Amino acid sequence: MASIEVRKETCVGCGECVPACPFGAITMDDSLAVISDECTLCGACESSCSYGAIIIRTGETGETEIDQYSGILVLAEQRDGTIDHSTLELLGEARRLAEADESSVSVVLLTEEAGDWPAELISYGADTVYLAEDVQLKHFRTEPFSRIVEKLIVEKKPAVVLAAATTTGRDLMPRIAKNLNTGLTADCTELAIDPESGGLLQTRPAFGGNILATIVCSDTRPQMATVRPRVMKAMDPDENRSGAVEKIELSSNDLASRTEVLEFNPIDEAPWI
Numbered sequence: 001m002a003s004i005e006v007r008k009e010t011c012v013g014c015g016e017c018v019p020a021c022p023f024g025a026i027t028m029d030d031s032l033a034v035i036s037d038e039c040t041l042c043g044a045c046e047s048s049c050s051y052g053a054i055i056i057r058t059g060e061t062g063e064t065e066i067d068q069y070s071g072i073l074v075l076a077e078q079r080d081g082t083i084d085h086s087t088l089e090l091l092g093e094a095r096r097l098a099e100a101d102e103s104s105v106s107v108v109l110l111t112e113e114a115g116d117w118p119a120e121l122i123s124y125g126a127d128t129v130y131l132a133e134d135v136q137l138k139h140f141r142t143e144p145f146s147r148i149v150e151k152l153i154v155e156k157k158p159a160v161v162l163a164a165a166t167t168t169g170r171d172l173m174p175r176i177a178k179n180l181n182t183g184l185t186a187d188c189t190e191l192a193i194d195p196e197s198g199g200l201l202q203t204r205p206a207f208g209g210n211i212l213a214t215i216v217c218s219d220t221r222p223q224m225a226t227v228r229p230r231v232m233k234a235m236d237p238d239e240n241r242s243g244a245v246e247k248i249e250l251s252s253n254d255l256a257s258r259t260e261v262l263e264f265n266p267i268d269e270a271p272w273i
Protein backbone atom coordinates (compact mmCIF):
# COMPACT_ATOMS: atom_id res chain seq x y z
CA MET A 1 0.00 0.00 0.00
CA ALA A 2 1.29 3.49 -0.84
CA SER A 3 2.09 5.94 1.95
CA ILE A 4 3.48 9.44 2.45
CA GLU A 5 5.76 10.76 5.17
CA VAL A 6 7.37 14.09 6.06
CA ARG A 7 10.78 13.45 7.58
CA LYS A 8 10.85 15.66 10.68
CA GLU A 9 14.62 15.72 10.83
CA THR A 10 14.87 17.02 7.23
CA CYS A 11 11.93 19.44 6.94
CA VAL A 12 13.16 23.03 7.42
CA GLY A 13 9.66 24.53 7.50
CA CYS A 14 10.08 26.56 4.29
CA GLY A 15 6.42 25.98 3.31
CA GLU A 16 7.14 25.51 -0.40
CA CYS A 17 5.17 22.25 -0.50
CA VAL A 18 1.92 23.91 0.70
CA PRO A 19 0.90 25.54 -2.63
CA ALA A 20 2.19 22.52 -4.58
CA CYS A 21 -0.62 20.33 -3.23
CA PRO A 22 -3.69 20.49 -5.51
CA PHE A 23 -5.84 19.00 -2.75
CA GLY A 24 -5.01 21.49 0.01
CA ALA A 25 -3.73 18.58 2.09
CA ILE A 26 -0.57 20.24 3.47
CA THR A 27 -0.47 22.75 6.31
CA MET A 28 2.40 24.07 8.37
CA ASP A 29 2.46 23.35 12.10
CA ASP A 30 5.30 24.76 14.16
CA SER A 31 7.68 24.83 11.15
CA LEU A 32 6.82 21.30 10.09
CA ALA A 33 4.77 20.28 7.05
CA VAL A 34 1.76 18.20 8.11
CA ILE A 35 -0.23 16.09 5.67
CA SER A 36 -3.95 15.56 6.26
CA ASP A 37 -6.38 12.77 5.31
CA GLU A 38 -7.27 14.78 2.19
CA CYS A 39 -4.03 13.48 0.65
CA THR A 40 -4.67 11.31 -2.41
CA LEU A 41 -0.99 10.35 -2.76
CA CYS A 42 -0.92 12.15 -6.11
CA GLY A 43 2.81 12.83 -5.69
CA ALA A 44 2.75 16.51 -6.72
CA CYS A 45 4.43 17.71 -3.52
CA GLU A 46 7.41 15.38 -3.60
CA SER A 47 9.41 17.31 -6.19
CA SER A 48 8.44 20.68 -4.68
CA CYS A 49 10.57 19.96 -1.62
CA SER A 50 14.16 20.92 -2.31
CA TYR A 51 15.21 19.20 0.91
CA GLY A 52 13.95 15.72 0.07
CA ALA A 53 11.79 15.77 3.20
CA ILE A 54 8.68 14.31 1.58
CA ILE A 55 8.85 10.60 0.91
CA ILE A 56 6.14 8.75 -1.00
CA ARG A 57 6.40 5.00 -0.91
CA THR A 58 4.47 3.26 -3.65
CA GLY A 59 3.32 -0.31 -3.52
CA GLU A 60 0.92 -2.73 -5.08
CA THR A 61 -2.73 -2.63 -4.13
CA GLY A 62 -2.99 -5.46 -1.58
CA GLU A 63 -5.39 -8.34 -2.09
CA THR A 64 -7.77 -7.03 0.58
CA GLU A 65 -7.76 -3.62 -1.06
CA ILE A 66 -8.46 -5.07 -4.50
CA ASP A 67 -11.59 -6.69 -3.06
CA GLN A 68 -12.86 -3.23 -2.10
CA TYR A 69 -13.02 -2.15 -5.75
CA SER A 70 -16.11 -2.93 -7.82
CA GLY A 71 -18.11 -1.70 -10.80
CA ILE A 72 -17.17 0.15 -13.96
CA LEU A 73 -16.78 3.93 -14.24
CA VAL A 74 -16.99 5.61 -17.64
CA LEU A 75 -15.65 9.12 -18.28
CA ALA A 76 -18.28 11.04 -20.26
CA GLU A 77 -17.33 13.65 -22.83
CA GLN A 78 -19.57 16.47 -23.97
CA ARG A 79 -18.83 18.85 -26.76
CA ASP A 80 -20.79 21.07 -29.14
CA GLY A 81 -23.89 20.77 -26.95
CA THR A 82 -24.11 16.97 -27.12
CA ILE A 83 -22.78 13.91 -25.34
CA ASP A 84 -20.01 12.57 -27.54
CA HIS A 85 -20.99 9.31 -29.25
CA SER A 86 -17.82 7.63 -27.93
CA THR A 87 -19.31 7.93 -24.41
CA LEU A 88 -22.45 6.07 -25.50
CA GLU A 89 -20.27 3.36 -27.09
CA LEU A 90 -18.32 2.98 -23.83
CA LEU A 91 -21.55 2.74 -21.84
CA GLY A 92 -22.76 -0.06 -24.14
CA GLU A 93 -19.49 -1.93 -23.65
CA ALA A 94 -19.48 -1.28 -19.89
CA ARG A 95 -23.03 -2.66 -19.66
CA ARG A 96 -21.96 -5.83 -21.48
CA LEU A 97 -18.95 -6.26 -19.15
CA ALA A 98 -21.04 -5.51 -16.04
CA GLU A 99 -23.51 -8.20 -16.98
CA ALA A 100 -20.64 -10.69 -17.26
CA ASP A 101 -19.56 -10.08 -13.65
CA GLU A 102 -22.86 -8.78 -12.21
CA SER A 103 -21.47 -5.36 -11.31
CA SER A 104 -22.75 -1.83 -11.91
CA VAL A 105 -22.00 0.90 -14.43
CA SER A 106 -21.45 4.51 -13.43
CA VAL A 107 -20.47 7.52 -15.48
CA VAL A 108 -18.87 10.81 -14.49
CA LEU A 109 -19.94 13.96 -16.33
CA LEU A 110 -18.22 17.32 -15.90
CA THR A 111 -19.97 20.20 -17.55
CA GLU A 112 -21.28 23.73 -17.25
CA GLU A 113 -24.93 22.67 -17.20
CA ALA A 114 -26.10 19.09 -17.68
CA GLY A 115 -29.76 19.59 -18.69
CA ASP A 116 -31.17 16.24 -19.92
CA TRP A 117 -27.78 14.56 -20.27
CA PRO A 118 -27.97 12.46 -17.05
CA ALA A 119 -31.26 10.92 -18.26
CA GLU A 120 -29.68 10.26 -21.66
CA LEU A 121 -26.67 8.56 -20.05
CA ILE A 122 -28.98 6.37 -17.94
CA SER A 123 -31.00 5.42 -21.03
CA TYR A 124 -27.74 4.27 -22.67
CA GLY A 125 -26.76 2.00 -19.78
CA ALA A 126 -25.54 3.96 -16.74
CA ASP A 127 -26.84 2.98 -13.28
CA THR A 128 -25.37 6.07 -11.60
CA VAL A 129 -24.37 9.45 -13.01
CA TYR A 130 -21.81 11.41 -10.97
CA LEU A 131 -22.36 14.99 -12.00
CA ALA A 132 -20.08 18.00 -11.54
CA GLU A 133 -21.59 21.27 -12.80
CA ASP A 134 -19.81 24.59 -12.88
CA VAL A 135 -19.33 27.36 -15.42
CA GLN A 136 -15.58 26.63 -15.24
CA LEU A 137 -16.21 23.11 -16.55
CA LYS A 138 -17.63 24.33 -19.86
CA HIS A 139 -14.38 23.54 -21.67
CA PHE A 140 -11.96 20.73 -20.92
CA ARG A 141 -8.91 21.71 -18.89
CA THR A 142 -6.49 19.10 -17.68
CA GLU A 143 -5.99 20.14 -14.07
CA PRO A 144 -9.55 20.52 -12.74
CA PHE A 145 -10.93 17.63 -14.80
CA SER A 146 -8.24 15.18 -13.72
CA ARG A 147 -8.39 16.36 -10.09
CA ILE A 148 -12.18 15.92 -9.86
CA VAL A 149 -12.16 12.50 -11.56
CA GLU A 150 -9.21 11.31 -9.49
CA LYS A 151 -10.92 12.28 -6.23
CA LEU A 152 -14.08 10.49 -7.35
CA ILE A 153 -12.11 7.31 -8.13
CA VAL A 154 -10.40 7.44 -4.72
CA GLU A 155 -13.81 7.80 -3.04
CA LYS A 156 -15.92 5.36 -5.09
CA LYS A 157 -13.26 2.72 -5.85
CA PRO A 158 -14.42 1.45 -9.27
CA ALA A 159 -12.64 -1.74 -10.37
CA VAL A 160 -12.52 -0.53 -13.99
CA VAL A 161 -12.25 2.99 -15.43
CA LEU A 162 -12.91 3.49 -19.16
CA ALA A 163 -12.42 6.56 -21.34
CA ALA A 164 -12.50 7.12 -25.08
CA ALA A 165 -9.12 7.37 -26.82
CA THR A 166 -9.89 10.95 -27.83
CA THR A 167 -7.62 13.90 -27.17
CA THR A 168 -9.42 14.38 -23.85
CA GLY A 169 -9.18 10.72 -22.78
CA ARG A 170 -5.55 10.51 -23.85
CA ASP A 171 -4.76 13.58 -21.78
CA LEU A 172 -6.66 12.64 -18.62
CA MET A 173 -6.14 8.92 -18.23
CA PRO A 174 -2.31 8.70 -18.07
CA ARG A 175 -2.18 11.53 -15.54
CA ILE A 176 -4.79 9.86 -13.32
CA ALA A 177 -3.22 6.39 -13.69
CA LYS A 178 0.17 7.78 -12.69
CA ASN A 179 -1.25 9.58 -9.67
CA LEU A 180 -3.12 6.46 -8.54
CA ASN A 181 -0.08 4.26 -9.20
CA THR A 182 -2.06 1.87 -11.37
CA GLY A 183 -1.94 0.49 -14.91
CA LEU A 184 -3.47 1.91 -18.08
CA THR A 185 -3.88 0.22 -21.45
CA ALA A 186 -4.26 2.69 -24.30
CA ASP A 187 -6.27 2.29 -27.49
CA CYS A 188 -8.01 -0.98 -26.65
CA THR A 189 -10.05 -2.61 -29.40
CA GLU A 190 -11.54 -5.40 -27.28
CA LEU A 191 -12.43 -5.81 -23.59
CA ALA A 192 -13.58 -8.84 -21.65
CA ILE A 193 -13.83 -10.11 -18.08
CA ASP A 194 -11.60 -13.06 -17.22
CA PRO A 195 -14.06 -15.67 -15.87
CA GLU A 196 -11.42 -17.07 -13.51
CA SER A 197 -9.84 -13.97 -11.95
CA GLY A 198 -12.61 -11.45 -12.62
CA GLY A 199 -9.93 -9.12 -13.99
CA LEU A 200 -10.28 -7.02 -17.13
CA LEU A 201 -8.71 -8.47 -20.29
CA GLN A 202 -7.59 -5.49 -22.36
CA THR A 203 -6.74 -6.27 -25.98
CA ARG A 204 -5.00 -3.85 -28.31
CA PRO A 205 -2.88 -4.01 -31.47
CA ALA A 206 0.87 -4.14 -30.80
CA PHE A 207 4.07 -4.11 -32.85
CA GLY A 208 2.63 -1.93 -35.59
CA GLY A 209 -0.66 -3.84 -35.62
CA ASN A 210 0.98 -7.18 -36.47
CA ILE A 211 -0.26 -8.88 -33.32
CA LEU A 212 -3.04 -8.39 -30.79
CA ALA A 213 -1.80 -8.22 -27.20
CA THR A 214 -4.08 -8.91 -24.24
CA ILE A 215 -2.98 -7.00 -21.15
CA VAL A 216 -4.09 -7.54 -17.55
CA CYS A 217 -3.61 -5.25 -14.57
CA SER A 218 -3.46 -7.91 -11.87
CA ASP A 219 -1.84 -6.15 -8.90
CA THR A 220 -3.36 -2.68 -8.71
CA ARG A 221 -6.76 -1.01 -8.96
CA PRO A 222 -8.52 0.51 -10.75
CA GLN A 223 -7.88 -1.20 -14.09
CA MET A 224 -7.81 1.69 -16.57
CA ALA A 225 -8.26 1.57 -20.34
CA THR A 226 -8.90 3.91 -23.23
CA VAL A 227 -10.95 2.60 -26.15
CA ARG A 228 -10.87 3.85 -29.71
CA PRO A 229 -14.04 5.63 -30.83
CA ARG A 230 -16.28 3.68 -33.20
CA VAL A 231 -14.91 0.29 -32.13
CA MET A 232 -17.55 -0.57 -29.49
CA LYS A 233 -21.29 -0.54 -30.05
CA ALA A 234 -23.72 1.70 -28.14
CA MET A 235 -26.85 -0.04 -26.89
CA ASP A 236 -30.26 1.09 -28.06
CA PRO A 237 -31.47 3.79 -25.64
CA ASP A 238 -34.14 2.67 -23.20
CA GLU A 239 -36.01 5.63 -21.76
CA ASN A 240 -37.60 3.37 -19.14
CA ARG A 241 -34.23 2.51 -17.53
CA SER A 242 -33.88 3.98 -14.04
CA GLY A 243 -30.71 5.26 -12.42
CA ALA A 244 -29.39 7.67 -9.81
CA VAL A 245 -27.79 11.08 -10.21
CA GLU A 246 -25.23 12.05 -7.56
CA LYS A 247 -23.91 15.61 -7.51
CA ILE A 248 -20.21 16.09 -6.90
CA GLU A 249 -19.58 18.93 -4.45
CA LEU A 250 -16.83 21.18 -5.80
CA SER A 251 -14.44 23.42 -3.91
CA SER A 252 -12.47 26.32 -5.40
CA ASN A 253 -9.42 24.13 -4.96
CA ASP A 254 -10.99 21.44 -7.20
CA LEU A 255 -11.44 24.00 -9.97
CA ALA A 256 -8.02 25.64 -9.71
CA SER A 257 -6.09 25.68 -12.98
CA ARG A 258 -2.97 27.25 -14.39
CA THR A 259 -4.59 27.39 -17.85
CA GLU A 260 -7.49 29.44 -19.12
CA VAL A 261 -9.53 28.88 -22.31
CA LEU A 262 -9.48 32.21 -24.18
CA GLU A 263 -11.47 31.07 -27.20
CA PHE A 264 -12.49 27.85 -28.89
CA ASN A 265 -12.14 27.36 -32.64
CA PRO A 266 -13.53 24.01 -33.82
CA ILE A 267 -11.85 22.33 -36.78
CA ASP A 268 -13.67 20.29 -39.41
CA GLU A 269 -11.97 16.95 -38.79
CA ALA A 270 -11.84 15.17 -35.43
CA PRO A 271 -8.21 15.36 -34.22
CA TRP A 272 -8.03 11.67 -33.22
CA ILE A 273 -8.62 10.41 -36.80
Ligand code: SF4
Nearest residue numbers: 011012014015017049
Ligand atom coordinates in the same frame (compact mmCIF):
# COMPACT_ATOMS: atom_id res chain seq x y z
S1 SF4 B 1 8.97 21.94 1.14
FE1 SF4 B 1 10.02 20.30 2.29
S2 SF4 B 1 11.29 21.36 3.78
FE2 SF4 B 1 9.79 22.86 3.04
S3 SF4 B 1 8.07 22.69 4.50
FE3 SF4 B 1 7.60 21.30 2.84
S4 SF4 B 1 8.43 19.32 3.53
FE4 SF4 B 1 9.36 20.89 4.82
Ligand code: SF4
Nearest residue numbers: 021039040042043045
Ligand atom coordinates in the same frame (compact mmCIF):
# COMPACT_ATOMS: atom_id res chain seq x y z
S1 SF4 C 1 0.82 13.55 -2.33
FE1 SF4 C 1 -0.53 14.97 -3.47
S2 SF4 C 1 -2.37 15.12 -2.22
FE2 SF4 C 1 -0.78 14.24 -0.89
S3 SF4 C 1 0.10 15.99 0.14
FE3 SF4 C 1 1.37 15.62 -1.66
S4 SF4 C 1 0.49 16.95 -3.27
FE4 SF4 C 1 -1.03 16.82 -1.61
